[in-house]
Amino acid sequence: MLRITTAGESHGPGEICVVTGVPAGLSLSRADIDRELARRQQGYGRGGRMAIEQDRCRILSGVRHGKTLGSPISLLVENRDYANWRDAMGAEAPLTDQGVGWSVVRPVTLPRPGHADLAGVAKYGHTDIRNVLERASARETVARVAGGAVCKALLREFGVTIRARVIRIGEVQAALTGDFSDPTSVSWEAVEQSPVGCDDPDASLAMCAAIDRARTHGDSLGGVFEVWCWGVCPGLGSYTVMEDRLDARLAAAVMSIPGVKGVEIGEGFRSAALSGSEVHDAIGVSEADGRRWITRATNRAGGLEGGVTNGQPIIVRAAMKPIPTMTRPLPSVDISTLQAAQAHVERSDITAVPAARVVGEAMVAYVVAAAYLEKFGGDYLEDVKAAVAMYERRLAEQGLWRRL
Numbered sequence: 001m002l003r004i005t006t007a008g009e010s011h012g013p014g015e016i017c018v019v020t021g022v023p024a025g026l027s028l029s030r031a032d033i034d035r036e037l038a039r040r041q042q043g044y045g046r047g048g049r050m051a052i053e054q055d056r057c058r059i060l061s062g063v064r065h066g067k068t069l070g071s072p073i074s075l076l077v078e079n080r081d082y083a084n085w086r087d088a089m090g091a092e093a094p095l096t097d098q099g100v101g102w103s104v105v106r107p108v109t110l111p112r113p114g115h116a117d118l119a120g121v122a123k124y125g126h127t128d129i130r131n132v133l134e135r136a137s138a139r140e141t142v143a144r145v146a147g148g149a150v151c152k153a154l155l156r157e158f159g160v161t162i163r164a165r166v167i168r169i170g171e172v173q174a175a176l177t178g179d180f181s182d183p184t185s186v187s188w189e190a191v192e193q194s195p196v197g198c199d200d201p202d203a204s205l206a207m208c209a210a211i212d213r214a215r216t217h218g219d220s221l222g223g224v225f226e227v228w229c230w231g232v233c234p235g236l237g238s239y240t241v242m243e244d245r246l247d248a249r250l251a252a253a254v255m256s257i258p259g260v261k262g263v264e265i266g267e268g269f270r271s272a273a274l275s276g277s278e279v280h281d282a283i284g285v286s287e288a289d290g291r292r293w294i295t296r297a298t299n300r301a302g303g304l305e306g307g308v309t310n311g312q313p314i315i316v317r318a319a320m321k322p323i324p325t326m327t328r329p330l331p332s333v334d335i336s337t338l339q340a341a342q343a344h345v346e347r348s349d350i351t352a353v354p355a356a357r358v359v360g361e362a363m364v365a366y367v368v369a370a371a372y373l374e375k376f377g378g379d380y381l382e383d384v385k386a387a388v389a390m391y392e393r394r395l396a397e398q399g400l401w402r403r404l
């Protein structure tokens with residue numbers, strides 16, 4: 001079973017990712033992972049922290065001479081900022097003139113509305129909110145992206161590609177170009193070149209302006225990103241058991257990204273307002289070289305029917321709320337005195353939607369890679385690829401699907 005576990009505090013020594021269940025024989029390099037980490041660091045609207053970090057990954061286990069071994073892959077991204085936080089964040093209490101103690105480190109006692117701060121102190125019995133916010137920080141997504149890069153490398157072997165774009169920041173909605181059944185209908189190059197990961201150039205500029213305005217007002221912004229995953233064979237996931245529905249797994253994985261408050265697949269919420277004839281993707285047939293196979297002209301279902309992939313691109317959209325840390329903070333209460341106060345302010349981003357887009361890719365990669373290994377086995381890459389090829393051959397012979 002493919003599994004990603006992350007650990008690490010935002011200003012601790014580093015972010016850690018352990019990926020278990022990756023088949024042996026997969027080519028994997030540090031560059032594959034660092035490329036994704038660099039993409040996550042970009043994006044207009046990030047705060048000062050991104051100028052400090054230069055996320056690079058060390059592969060500590062599970063890979064030898066560029067190939068996976070089948071053993072747990074452990075990845076470490078060091079936090080450069082830890083150098084400035086040793087006393088506050090060390091595993092051992094700092095030495096003070098009076099001896100060992102916490103006294104030199106001022107506790108955080110002003111919870112931010114919308115953050116894990118208040119829920120975290122209630123749940124874990126902390127009196128210093130820093131014990132919550134360090135782990136609740138979206139810095140954790142570094143480790144997800146590192147693990148997601150491993151999943152992406154695996155998926156490449158099966159002909160699967162994953163890309164995401166930003167389609168909204170605050171009030172600015174991008175023109176929704178692109179045909180869900182044709183991933184080449186989106187300029188993914190334009191997405192990568194945009195400062196906010198959006199292929200609509202006018203919207204990109206307007207999004208940057210909106211971020212500037214929010215910064216001026218001490219405010220923050222959310223938005224929507226859209227993940228496309230194509231080249232996926234039909235039949236991943238299952239309608240037979242509720243936990244195995246792949247749409248449910250995708251929604252859970254994407255919803256687990258900090259700040260995400262809504263997830264939809266394909267036309268999602270929009271389809272609720274339309275009639276069946278306007279929503280469902282009619283089944284057609286294509287013909288070439290004397291062979292016929294089933295096709296769809298539209299993909300409003302977002303690649304999933306009955307919780308199972310149907311061979312069309314998987315489309316997942318996520319709504320991210322504005323970041324809870326604001327330089328013009330909302331009213332709050334000091335948890336040490338129960339006196340009214342203003343919420344804690346510390347360095348933060350204005351928006352992290354462009355970065356969340358890359359995290360979204362990682363989460364989709366994780367779920368889809370796990371579904372592949374569940375269906376096709378997972379010890380040795382060549383065995384898995386042979387099983388995938390045999391399955392796809394059968395689908396092609398029956399005219400049920402064709403890899404284009």
Ligand code: EPS
Nearest residue numbers: 047049050136137138139142347348349
């Ligand atoms: C974050 C606050 C900021 C962000 C951070 C998430 O960090 P800092 O408190 O060090 O200024 O930059 O995001 C990252 C460090 C990152 O790598 O994405 C928070 O409170 O969630």
